[in-house]
Amino acid sequence: MSSLDLDISKRIWSGKIPVQIVLGTHDPADTLFMEVPRCSYLPLLTSTLCTQWDRLETIDPGIIWYDYDGEPLKWHYPLGLLYDLWCTAYQKEKKSIKLPWKLTLHTDTYPDVLLQNPTIDTMKDMYMAMLKEADFLRHGSTKKVMNLSKQDQSQLWLALTTERYDDYWHVNHQILDDRTGPAGTEDTASHGPRHVPLRLYLPNQCPVVQDLVSFVTENGEPNQLDKAIRQLVPSMPLDVRVMAHGVQLPGSVPIRWAADCLSYPDNFLHLVVY
């Protein structure tokens, strides 16, 4: 990668959102200001909060949930994604999220819409699952992830939780390595990754779109972002905009490059369409 790519990658990794956590009680003293990484998840935030707030020490983290503006937040989405979703939603209504992003922490009446038990272990499992899925989409099998040593796996997760860029990419490089095929044999660039691990988030509570998108077009040319989207959702209007990591992406971004540089830590490309 060029130095620009490296810088981009670094910025994506270390992107932070200022957050104000408010406890469900209306005590103004029960607020906390934090800067949360975009790549982190809500359960990780919960664990940090529990250490800082002694009130939360006795509470089972599995029943804590957050909401913004009345809406419970999905804890299996990366925080950056959540924020982007809200931003785009507000932007439609010509509103903007007032920073710091004010989240309310709840400890009771766990809503049914959310997945149960947002503990760290569950989060880790979820993350690993996403990782495997991404690997499968890319290479046709999850061998790369599965062949990671235990230490590598734990290093991966640890790097994510402690925001260590180098450690993460040290392991992730092995996963993303497209040169070796599924059989572990040397592979030429001609084989290449198969499909793009991609998820589209459409507005208005549309379901998440995930479909097979290949890295090359029928012509053999590298695929581009807008083409890939068109491919996935043919009825997409032409003036659609794509956001990832809080930046609007031009349509001409090659999908390959986007998948390499703009992926979230779970190797998925979560794109918000608005």
Add this chain to the structure above:
Amino acid sequence: MVEESTDYRQFIWQELKERDEHEQQYHVMISSNQHLLKQVNHYRVLAASQKISGNAAHLEQQIQHLKEERADMYKVQSENAQRLVHMNDKLRTLEDLEAQQKKSLVDTLANNKKLADKSTSQTEQLREKDGAIQVLQDELSALQLEITTIEGKNHRLSKENHQLVQRWMEKMNQEADKMNEATEFYETALQRARSQQSPTNSSNRPGSVASTASSSSPSNKDQHKMRVTSIILPDRPYRTLANIHDGDIYCIQASRTGTYFATGSEDRRIKLFDRYSMTSTTLSGSLQSITSLDFNTTDDFLVATSTDYSTRVWNLGTRRLAHTLTGHIGKVFAARFIPADSSRVVTGSHDRTIKVWDLTKGWCTRTIFSFSSCNDLAVLDPDGHTLVSGHLDNTLRLWDTKSGNGIKDLQGLHRGQITSVAVSPDGGSVLTNSRDNTLKWIDIRMYEVLHTFQAPTYQNGINWSRASFSPDGCYVAAGGKDGSIHIWNTRNMQLERVLQGFHKSAVCGVAWHSMGSEMYTADMNAKTVCIWDTSIEKKTQSFVMK
């Protein structure tokens, strides 16, 4: 293409930069907020920990304090336990002591009761004894009254007797004078006959008159001298009688009249020999061995003492047992008739008493306590008022039979027990034979030892060996352990004769014929009696008679 790629890259990079600037405007604030929060937490924790630690310190102090208290409590508890044990022990010992004391109290009470009973019984006994004493005292006074009356009577009678005796003596003297004249005449005739060698074997018996009036008057002494043929000591026995008895011969005695001599033996029999006919009769009736013999003055009775604690009196006329005197509680070793009164006998016994018996009544009229076992007795005066006794404790004692009191104790005379006591014919002295192998001739009035007869060859072998005076008082004879007869002369105190070899064993007694013409000796184990001729007219015949 490359430009495009660069463009979009550049574009994205720019966008990201803007985004970061926008989103990280609160960075400083939030980080300082975080910092403050951290500090607050830290201090809170510190405070809490301090509190805790403070608490902890306080609690630890409390714990220490409590531990100390607990230690003290343990100590106190152990002390208490020890004291308790100690108290328990004490209690136990006290309980034991109390039980013991109770028991001893019960015993003492029982003892007390017993003693009280004893004392009452003893006071009862005492009262009875007092009564008995009273009775006896009354008896005594009555008897004493009797005695005084009888004494008066006695005195009168003795005076009468004395007078009669005097008259009789005068008559006898007259007769004796006549006899003497006759004898002198006879002797001259005999001498004439001897020179002619005419064997005149006439015995001298008609010459002697059996006058066995025991010598109490000095005139009698002269009379005896005159009467008795002067004794010539023999060299050999005239006659030997062997195996007379079945057992050891213990005593031999000649009668007062000279008619008999008798031997008493372990075989419970008395052999009475008639001197003239040499026949013997056996007197039996004793239950055990005969220890001494005595004839009465008229030779009508013979008294014999025995180890069966009794004394027996035989009638020599009928040769039958006349009296048995029992009352001694020890072996009786000596008996004598009272010369003046043949109905009274004195006996001496190893029960340390001397008893005076009345044969008419048949019982003991007086018991004299003699302090020591009596071995031999002799009567000093014809009425029997004074006795002399020789004892086991080497003492010679004199007694008054009227009162029963001792007159004199002669101690230290002998170094061995006194085996016989013989009164001299004149009645003024006494010959004692003793186990210290000496014979002492004692003046009985002055209590002086006139002479001690001893010889290196003489050894007294028997506790009842009898020595005797010759009837004229010139000689004393005693039998020794080796069977020898020693004869001392009382005039010159010399040992005149030792007759050895005729007795095989210890000689138990020497007796003289009342006229002095014969001497009888008996030895114990060989059961032999030798008759020695001590008269002037020697009997030439000597033969052994079975």
